[in-house]
Amino acid sequence: MGCSGALVKGEEILCTGCILSLPRTNYPLKEENPIKDKFTGRLAIKYAWAYLKFRKTGVVQHLLHQLKYNNHPEVGIRLGKLMGKELFVNGLNEQFDEIVPMPLHQQRERKRGYNQSVKIAEGISEQIGVNVSSNMVFRKTNTATQTKKSRAERWENVAEVFEVRDEPSVRGKRILLVDDVITTGASLEACGQQFLNCGCAEISIVCVAEAQ
Numbered sequence: 255m256g257c258s259g260a261l262v263k264g265e266e267i268l269c270t271g272c273i274l275s276l277p278r279t280n281y282p283l284k285e286e287n288p289i290k291d292k293f294t295g296r297l298a299i300k301y302a303w304a305y306l307k308f309r310k311t312g313v314v315q316h317l318l319h320q321l322k323y324n325n326h327p328e329v330g331i332r333l334g335k336l337m338g339k340e341l342f343v344n345g346l347n348e349q350f351d352e353i354v355p356m357p358l359h360q361q362r363e364r365k366r367g368y369n370q371s372v373k374i375a376e377g378i379s380e381q382i383g384v385n386v387s388s389n390m391v392f393r394k395t396n397t398a399t400q401t402k403k404s405r406a407e408r409w410e411n412v413a414e415v416f417e418v419r420d421e422p423s424v425r426g427k428r429i430l431l432v433d434d435v436i437t438t439g440a441s442l443e444a445c446g447q448q449f450l451n452c453g454c455a456e457i458s459i460v461c462v463a464e465a466q
């Protein structure tokens with residue numbers, strides 16, 4: 255799915271060469287890093303991390319395009335597994351109670367056939383043995399394309415977008431929010447805030463890639 259080359263035994267979705275050449279961020283996963291810094295003063299979080307660097311051209315863009323627009327959910331699971339391994343080797347496998355994929359609006363999910371963040375979350379779950387909860391939070395409004403808006407306008411747009419529907423099951427939980435690409439982090443912030451309002455113990459965030 256990366257280089258269109260043939261896979262050998264033991265490889266799935268991505269060949270070893272592609273995996274080795276993925277442009278990793280190499281941020282420390284457990285400590286301060288630029289992704290965690292994004293949320294300083296905005297949202298109290300425990301851990302935040304992005305696995306790869308996203309550029310408009312390149313293998314990460316290609317893989318995420320396959321995942322989101324070309325009906326290849328298996329790419330999300332594969333990337334999630336790679337991320338889950340990193341969480342595991344950093345000793346974070348026992349730091350979360352629920353993995354929560356960022357919700358898509360119902361309409362968009364129906365059109366795509368799946369939520370790409372659920373697929374990524376499933377891959378992570380396989381590696382760290384934590385349950386995926388895809389029904390804890392919903393996206394109430396179908397936000398229009400946000401790329402041409404200012405940060406303040408985006409914030410206004412996402413502030414009332416998410417609703418936690420299963421409050422009792424959120425209380426006291428250490429939540430790991432999962433998304434595909436992080437840009438400003440406004441959606442993650444709004445969603446994470448809803449969980450904190452409902453009494454979760456901690457919010458952490460992992461994304462496949464950071465847009466630069």
Ligand SMILES: [Zn+2]
Pocket residue numbers: 255256257258259268269270271272273
């Ligand atoms: Zn390859």
